[in-house]
Amino acid sequence: MGGFDSKNYKNFLNKCVIAFRYLRDHSKYILNLFHLMIHAEITDLPAEESDEILNQMSQKFLPEIKDPKMVDEEFSKLIKNSINAVFAKVFDILHNYAMLLK
Numbered sequence: 001m002g003g004f005d006s007k008n009y010k011n012f013l014n015k016c017v018i019a020f021r022y023l024r025d026h027s028k029y030i031l032n033l034f035h036l037m038i039h040a041e042i043t044d045l046p047a048e049e050s051d052e053i054l055n056q057m058s059q060k061f062l063p064e065i066k067d068p069k070m071v072d073e074e075f076s077k078l079i080k081n082s083i084n085a086v087f088a089k090v091f092d093i094l095h096n097y098a099m100l101l102k
Contacts, residue, residue, distance in 0.1 A: 004080070013076060020075045021068070027061040
């Protein structure tokens with residue numbers, strides 16, 4: 001995307017933050033849907049682990065942070081940190097090779 005200072009990266013980051021705000025604002029509905037899915041006996045969502053699954057999902061929405069600006073900053077940090085993850089770098093290299101083979 002051109003690096004951290006590029007227009008494309010800043011646009012990407014902004015869109016991600018906007019999407020996260022929307023999902024966070026509707027997190028109760030999302031968690032409720034997962035609660036229903038767990039009790040529908042979907043094999044990848046075991047009912048005996050439902051409390052742990054829902055708690056982990058809930059924490060992803062950063063419920064302990066009340067200030068919207070702080071939420072935006074924390075989510076932006078999460079994205080920046082994930083860029084440096086090994087898997088992301090490997091995936092990016094594979095994507096570049098795939099584009100060359102097209």
